[in-house]
Amino acid sequence: MPIKLTDIARLAQILEKSGVDTIEIEEPGQSLKLVVDTGPRMAASAAPAAPAAPAAPAIDHSVIAKADVAGHFLAAHPWRDQPFVAQGQRIEAGTTVGLVKIGLLYAPIVAPAAGTVDAVIAETGATVGYGTPIVRIRPLS
Amino acid sequence: MIEILSVTGPASVQDLGRFDQYRFGVGTSGAMDDVALRAGNILLGNDENAAGIEIPMLPFKLRFDRNMAFALTGADVEAEISGRVIPPWWRSRARTGDVLTIKAMPRGARLYLTVGGGIDVPMVLGSRSTQFRGEFGGWHGRPLQVGDILPCAASTATIGELGVEPAEITLARPNTAADETIVRVVIAGEYDGFDAATQALFWSSSWKITPQSNRYGYRLQGPAVKPKAPIEKRSHGIVPGVIQIPPNGQPIIQMRDAQTSGGYPKIATVIGADLWRVGQARLGSRLRFEQTAYTDALAAEAEMSAYLDRLRTNVRLVEETRICRSS
Structure with missing residues (x-):
């Protein structure tokens, strides 16, 4: 099932509300990556x-x-x-x-x-x- | 099915209660902490009136005879299933043969075990609750015993591990000290039969919950609260939450297995939204009464409903998210 534009808008809203900055959805034949600008919060x-x-060991x-x-x-x-x-x-x-x-x-x-x-x-x-x-x-x- | 392997004290099958038989003198019974029973059932996707097991004492141990989802709510709990620790207010899954051991209840007085689909005992007079007084309902009308095998309704819900914020946290009351429960009450019929000093004593005292407290009622200990003149009344209808003053001046709070009538003077009534707090108050701990107006009692009821509404919405949302991800 193709991802609808309204779904994307709704997902973006959820991201913004929940304070999550990225979501990736992968399905056969399609993938979606949404990035919300949460610069200050990230920092x-x-x-x-x-x-x-x-410090990470040489081989982690x-x-x-x-x-x-x-x-x-x-x-x-x-x-x-x-x-x-x-x-x-x-x-x-x-x-x-x-x-x-x-x-x-x-x-x-x-x-x-x-x-x-x-x-x-x-x-x-x-x-x-x-x-x-x-x-x-x-x-x- | 689940089999009881170890039980202490009067553990019983309870749903929300039997509400249509009061006029025949049949009390409500039902979970002493109805908020916890509802929360467990919401977590499992059950009807909120599905029957669970109310566990007031430890140790308690049972075995699951098939794969099923279950939840523990109510009192804080140290529990284990096949070596896995189960946090309080939590749902999880059991596999056939798994043994659930309840090791400790660090706070609160009653634990609720709910299972996917509910405990499937017959409905008697409109409820699955055990009626101790009448010895009917629940499992053969009696407390659970070792060896009892309880039928569970089938449930199709696929369910992962999930916890809920305990009602005591979400619905916390201000100024609550450890080991003292503050409950809101409205004054009752015979309040004016006590003089001002006695009324003040009732409000200011920290009442000790005596060991003679159970599903029928809580007997409290403190300074004697006596009416201006002895009050003799004919038996009249009473409900869970009513606080009576018998001749010795030591209050009794009527609870879920209370008789439907009584003649002692009533000084106050615990509001419906705080009855579960009484149900979770431990023997030996203390209770304090806070006078509340009827409108505030309704507001408290609304606050409790809002907690349950939010819980239903949150569970549905998380379930949908998981289904989306796995499809």
């Missing part, structure tokens, strides 16, 4: 994340747990003091490493592979979007 959110990330085998929905990142459940995962923690594939808060809902962010938590990249409260890196994991072996 603001990129700054605190940078110092937290240690790490895997990244990413958000798959737009919202605000929560490292811990609001009823918990402890975050879902902490640096150095051993986790399994499918472990919940954090939440994305969308309105009243909490969508889990899950580890794509078993390993050790290298770093929680995202900051609690940060606006995240589809594909935003949340946790870097050093996979087993």
Whole structure:
């Protein structure tokens, strides 16, 4: 089914409201990439994340747990003091490493592979979007 | 089907309640925290009146005899299914043979387990709720026991992991201290039978919830609140939320399994929008009453409805997004 112009307009509105800057949709025979100009917001959110990330090793085998929905990142459940995962923690594939808060809902962010938590990249409260890196994991072996 | 492997205290099957039989003296029963039961059912795409299990005490353990979606809402919970941790106010999936273990309830007093399609016990007098007093409804009209195998309705919904912001966070009340629940009340029929000093005592006291508190009613402990002169009334209709003052001056809040009539003087009534807060107040913790006007009680009701409306909309939106992405 072709993507209609009205769909694109609606998607752009959603992007703007949710604070997500990019969306890519790929379907057989067509692809769509929408980029919203969120320059100042990008700069603001990129700054605190940078110092937290240690220098990447020469060959980076790490895997990244990413958000798959737009919202605000929560490292811990609001009823918990402890975050879902902490640096150095051993986790399994499918472990919940954090939440994305969308309105009243909490969508889990899950580890794509078993390993050790290298770093929680995202900051609690940060606006995240589809594909935003949340946790870097050093996979087993 | 689900099989109860371990149960303590009166866990029971409850839906929102039995509302059409009051004139025959049949009380409402129903979930003590109706907001939590609704939230669980909304998460699962169920009818909001679908029956779930109300769990007031631990340990509690059950096994799923087929693949199904379930949700835990209400009290905060430390729960595990096949080694996976389930956060509070959460829906997840169980596979055939999975065992769900409820290990702790760090806050709140009642946990609700809802399943995709609902617990499929027969409707009795228009509801699936267990009527403890009359011993009907729910599962054979009694609390659950080890070995009970509860039928679950079929559900076609395909469902991923998802959480909800607990109602206690969204509908937080100002000035709430830890271990004290503030509930809003409107004054009731015999309020004027108490002198001003006694009325003030009722409002200012921090009432302790005694261990003699359950689905029938909460018995509170504090300074004696007594009327100017003994009030003798014939039994008359009462509803869950009514606060009675028996001769010893220690208030009783009528709850979901209350009788439909009583004769003690009524000093006040907990508003409908705050009854769930009473249902989640723990034994030994404290309650304080805040006087509210009828119009504010209606506004609180509207606020609660707005929370549930938002929840329905949010769940529908996230579900649509996921379907779009996977198609």
